[in-house]
Amino acid sequence: ALGLPQSGAAVPFADDGSLPEWARSGVYSAVEAGLLMGYEDGTFRGARAISRAEMAVMLVRAAKYSGQLADPANDAARHTFDDAEQIPDWAIDSVQLTASNGLLQGRGANRFAPLEPLTRAEGCVLLLRLLDLE
Numbered sequence: 001a002l003g004l005p006q007s008g009a010a011v012p013f014a015d016d017g018s019l020p021e022w023a024r025s026g027v028y029s030a031v032e033a034g035l036l037m038g039y040e041d042g043t044f045r046g047a048r049a050i051s052r053a054e055m056a057v058m059l060v061r062a063a064k065y066s067g068q069l070a071d072p073a074n075d076a077a078r079h080t081f082d083d084a085e086q087i088p089d090w091a092i093d094s095v096q097l098t099a100s101n102g103l104l105q106g107r108g109a110n111r112f113a114p115l116e117p118l119t120r121a122e123g124c125v126l127l128l129r130l131l132d133l134e
Contacts, residue, residue, distance in 0.1 A: 002066050004029045013044040020046070035061045053091035053114035055123070056104050059130060060094040068133040069101060081112040088114065103129050 010016065010024075011031045019027060023046060030036040035058055038044045050058075063069035079099040081087070087095050095112060098104035104126060107113045118126075 002033075002035075002062060004033050004035075004065075011038075011044075012042075013038050014042040015044055015046070018046060019044065033065055035065060049117040051115050052104065052112065052118050052122075053088055053095065055118045055126065056094040056098045056114075057091050059103050059126060060097050062130060063101075063103070063133060066133075068130075069097060081106055082110045083112055083114070086114050087112060101133075103133075 006025055006029055009028060009032070011028050013019075027036065027044065027046065031038075036044075060069060079096060081095075081099075084092075091114060095104075095114065099106070099112070104122075107116070
């Protein structure tokens, strides 16, 4: 769907050796395309659970990579979650874009729950929603 070229190049993460062999090409391709980045300490942490804020950022990068995501026309399209103060600064715009484009929504009671882990069910639905943007 995104048409990412397969990568054979290694990405220099400090914990690169901990990436399973089956995941390396996909991770490297996503990093080269700008969809994923490591942490400030130079690690990737491939076995770590992903937060909803991190997923919002990756969804926006993937949708923009494929030219599928529209920025909201004005502030009226912006959604305000009751737990907005918990959204990391680096994820605020992505959370807004995913919410306003119907990709990633709150978890009830007008909460986004940015630091909570993404569930497998949510991940499945998000992939389908991203594919439906085409």
